Amino acid sequence: MSEKDVLAQRFEEHRTHLRAVAYRMLGSLSEAEDAVQEAWIKLSRSDADAVDNLGGWLTTVVGRVCLDMLRSRTTRREDPLHDEDGQVRLPDPVVSRADGLDPEQEILLADSVGIALMVVLETLSPAERLSFVLHDMFAVPFDEIAPVLGRTPATTRQLASRARRRVQGGAPAADTDPTRLREVVDAFLAAARGGDFDALVAILDPEVVARSDGGTLLPSVLRRGAAEVATQAITFARFAEAGHPALVNGTPGVVSMSQGRPLSVMAFTVVDGKITAIDILTDPERLARIDLSAIGD
Secondary structure (H helix, E strand, O other): HHHHHHHHHHHHHHHHHHHHHHHHHHOOOHHHHHHHHHHHHHHHOOOOHHHOHHHHHHHHHHHHHHHHHHHHOOOOOOOOOOOOOOOOOOOOEEEEEEEOHHHHHHHHHHOOHHHHHHHHHHHOHHHHHHHHHHHHHHOOOOOHHHHHHHHOOHHHHHHHHHHHHHHHHHOOOOOOOOHEOOOOOOHHHHHHHHHHHHHHHEEEEEEEEEEEEEEOOOOOEEEEHHHHHHHHHHHHHHHHEEEEEEOOOEEEEEEEOOOOOEEEEEEEEOOOOOOEEEEEEOOHHHHHHOOOOOOOO
16 A cells, blocks of 8 residues: 555545534535545645644644635625525535434534534634634644634634634524424424414414525525514425425434425424524525435435
């Protein structure tokens, strides 16, 4: 086996971890793959023998690549619900069978990285996001993050602290019992299918937010408040009718299918038994890139 083959093998041992870092940084599965591939290119051009801790080195390299990618985006979305054209833009969902995640998905979604958390991460500046993701999610010391940002460790710590407050305020601790969560989601679907407005309002938080990302081909929808979201759910009951149980970012959600074609992926955030957020991806282009073959027909 050549030296390059050995190096490639060592890199592959870290690939899933690096994808997890990049996904949290970018909110895009395809961009995360690009960032990981860029890290491999950088490694293959480096003196790997001089690297004492390959995993740590690769983590910071991926962080730097993602930082550059974030900075190259045209605008920073202060409001995570809209992009520069006013369209709702949701992070990519990670979809799996209702009965469990595969090993790679378990690593990708460790620390309960739900869609609600990913939405809040979109509100952070690139430097805040890097500091928070690397330190709080992957335990990278601040003195290793600081050189990536060109800041001091003390400033990097402040960036992470500011990001942490934003995350805690924007993504409060959600319910985690999968059985109870599935019951809540199933109750929502049953009420939507039956056109039961009162039952929908009863299971929705009064301040619930429903976000639908249709991409460039379909209109985006943003609804706030239990009454408005319940009305919208009844209007689009066809998605509930075609719904199949799935895990969306590790928690019970719904994939709507018609003749083998995906119509939507729905993620739910539940706090104290009430649905506080519904995030719906209806963008045909992005849905086509998600492997939903195991979900249902």
